[in-house]
Amino acid sequence: MNQRIQRVRGMQDVLPGEVWKWRYVEQGLMHITAAFGYQEIRTPVLELAELFIRSVGETTDIVGKEMYVFEDRGGDILSLRPEMTASIVRAVIENHLLQQQPIARLWYYGPMFRRERPQKGRYRQFHQYGAEVVGSPHPESDVEIISMAWQLLQHFGLSQLELRINTLGNSETQQRYRAALVAYLEPHKDQLSPESQARLVTNPLRILDSKNEQDRAIVEQAPKIVDFLDDESRAFFDTVLSLLDRLSIPYVVDPYLVRGLDYYRHTAFEIVSTALGAQNAVCGGGRYDGLAALLGGKPFPAVGFALGVERLLLVLEAEDRFPAKPPVAQVYIAAVGEAPMREVALMLASRLRAEHIPTTVDLLRRSVKGQLREANRYGVRLVVIVGEQEWQQGMVIVKDMASGEQKLVAEATLVQEVVRRLRQETNES
Ligand code: AMP
Numbered sequence: 001m002n003q004r005i006q007r008v009r010g011m012q013d014v015l016p017g018e019v020w021k022w023r024y025v026e027q028g029l030m031h032i033t034a035a036f037g038y039q040e041i042r043t044p045v046l047e048l049a050e051l052f053i054r055s056v057g058e059t060t061d062i063v064g065k066e067m068y069v070f071e072d073r074g075g076d077i078l079s080l081r082p083e084m085t086a087s088i089v090r091a092v093i094e095n096h097l098l099q100q101q102p103i104a105r106l107w108y109y110g111p112m113f114r115r116e117r118p119q120k121g122r123y124r125q126f127h128q129y130g131a132e133v134v135g136s137p138h139p140e141s142d143v144e145i146i147s148m149a150w151q152l153l154q155h156f157g158l159s160q161l162e163l164r165i166n167t168l169g170n171s172e173t174q175q176r177y178r179a180a181l182v183a184y185l186e187p188h189k190d191q192l193s194p195e196s197q198a199r200l201v202t203n204p205l206r207i208l209d210s211k212n213e214q215d216r217a218i219v220e221q222a223p224k225i226v227d228f229l230d231d232e233s234r235a236f237f238d239t240v241l242s243l244l245d246r247l248s249i250p251y252v253v254d255p256y257l258v259r260g261l262d263y264y265r266h267t268a269f270e271i272v273s274t275a276l277g278a279q280n281a282v283c284g285g286g287r288y289d290g291l292a293a294l295l296g297g298k299p300f301p302a303v304g305f306a307l308g309v310e311r312l313l314l315v316l317e318a319e320d321r322f323p324a325k326p327p328v329a330q331v332y333i334a335a336v337g338e339a340p341m342r343e344v345a346l347m348l349a350s351r352l353r354a355e356h357i358p359t360t361v362d363l364l365r366r367s368v369k370g371q372l373r374e375a376n377r378y379g380v381r382l383v384v385i386v387g388e389q390e391w392q393q394g395m396v397i398v399k400d401m402a403s404g405e406q407k408l409v410a411e412a413t414l415v416q417e418v419v420r421r422l423r424q425e426t427n428e429s
Contacts, residue, residue, distance in 0.1 A: 010124030093297035103135035121279030132304030169233035263290030327379035
């Protein structure tokens with residue numbers, strides 16, 4: 001026998017029994033997105049690797065270690081996208097979106113790829129939903145983005161969430177702070193973890209969010225960015241916080257929440273779930289005013305977030321927030337006996353489907369008992385039993401699966417009767 005081929009490590013099959021949960025989440029996301037008036041944007045899964053090398057940055061794990069990069073047959077160096085902000089900024093520049101309008105509010109949804117070490121909540125193909133406001137330098141847009149992320153999660157009835165927020169200030173603030181941080185860390189260099197020692201040169205801000213115990217002890221005494229904010233940066237942050245207060249969105253200021261790269265400005269935030277374990281970040285975002293120029297465009301301000309859909313599914317599971325599983329179909333048509341009644345079953349199913357009533361028939365030529373068992377498993381509300389005797393009189397049996405009650409119904413009124421019964425039950429429930 002041939003050897004079985006397995007799926008790629010860290011990538012998941014979403015099986016029929018689970019897809020409804022994805023649909024539920026996707027519909028909820030769309031619902032809130034619509035309330036904010038954002039427009040969808042779709043970009044290719046493959047981009048030139050250079051896009052992410054320049055934007056996400058070579059010093060980050062994402063580009064340095066995790067990106068799926070390959071040379072295609074034409075010699076181009078391509079990458080599966082590890083995130084989508086860079087693609088969106090590229091698309092905004094390339095398609096002159098900000099020449100047609102001064103501001104664009106965009107959302108996206110799709111698979112991202114990072115070759116991380118797989119564990120619960122961390123996969124090599126995962127999905128992000130995200131939103132970006134491009135074109136506005138004002139703190140109201142940061143707050144719109146944060147409140148959108150917050151409301152998306154509230155929509156699902158989640159309670160164990162925490163919004164953490166920090167500011168990175170403007171680029172002058174960052175330069176002064178980075179210099180002060182490096183000056184403080186240099187004398188402690190030998191006590192830092194090897195990873196943080198390397199970052200001292202490449203990306204010192206990221207040392208602040210190191211999970212290493214010893215790094216943390218050193219970082220706690222480090223200068224804090226809030227003490228380096230100039231008036232503009234201070235005012236920006238104060239406005240963001242006071243607007244969050246006005247919208248009654250609770251937050252915790254976390255001085256160690258950072259983004260390592262130069263093009264990030266002002267707001268950085270994440271939303272974590274206390275219902276999750278190690279991989280507890282559901283959503284992360286911030287302002288990235290310097291990115292467009294880095295990608296060769298005319299500079300424009302922008303702020304956005306990305307939300308991990310697999311993480312959201314895990315939180316919904318942990319907080320037990322999924323609704324009841326929807327039935328596979330509403331009606332099952334069971335045929336008694338041989339071919340003639342099975343043909344009638346197909347014909348009746350076709351009639352119900354034409355009225356958009358989700359209907360299933362037996363395809364395995366099973367006994368009535370077997371068919372009823374399948375109907376039960378599918379969670380249908382009604383079974384229509386087509387038997388020879390009844391059919392000769394132009395009748396079928398309609399069985400209500402909840403009450404067990406059965407009733408003879410004339411073929412001519414079947415569609416009407418089914419619609420009435422389904423509607424009745426919907427109203428009752
Ligand atoms: P990032 O683009 O790294 O800021 O990530 C934004 C969000 O995407 C995180 O808060 C997670 O919810 C999710 N995420 C990032 N990496 C992964 C991964 N490897 N597997 C699953 N979700 C992820």
